[in-house]
Amino acid sequence: MELRGKVAVVTGAAGGLGREIALGLAARGCKVAAVDKDEAAIAELAAEMPGLSTFVCDVTDQRAVALCLGEVYGQLGEVDCLINNAGLIFSGPLVNPVAAENRRHTVEAWDRVIKSNLYSVFLTTVEVADRMMMKRTKGVIVNISSVAAKGNGGQCAYSAAKAGVEAFTRAAAKEVGAWGIRVVAIAPGFMDTPSTRAAMSQNILEEWKRKTALRRFGGAENVVGAVVHALENEFLTGCVIPVDGGVSL
Known part of the structure; x- marks a missing residue:
């Protein structure tokens, strides 16, 4: 896919990886619809790059998603690329046996x-x-997964969600391929982002760095490069691209 002039929707675009993906695609000539539920943060992004189209939306709300995408179609035309980046990192044991109370991972x-x-x-x-x-x-749909999809201790919910994203990617690719639609997942390892640092202690982060073959964390630009590759390679679908520095080896 030639990116220049294509309409790309990026969810979770106001911060972290989403922000860099949105800016990276815009720099490559895409007409970017930057979507986020954080109204203040998306306004800051719009001020930083006036040519960017921004939309406030909670992508866990079905009605809100339909209304938001309706606005995108009305303003920018047909969507060529969807990058599903919205999400949150969460760490918490299934059961904490040493806790006096609240030992179990909550349903909430x-x-x-x-x-x-x-x-x-x-x-x-x-x-x-x-x-x-x-x-x-x-078109192309790119889903941001995580190395946690293979199962990280202390991240049962997050691991289950990302494993679901990867299975969904493969199944969806089989269903929509005949229509010329590709679906690809990207699984970052540990990236040096505020969300990663907020989710884990420094000791745990250093432990993961030691377990990574390259002995360092990646940067947002590494994920942006993988997104661009997924969009441009027209024979790529139904796969998971690891961008993890070798932590999954």
């Missing part, structure tokens, strides 16, 4: 993590894929 935390990381991907993908099929648009 589980629901929040699954909705943010997996349910959101389903809602946006269904909306965009349906439109692509009806309009005969040959």
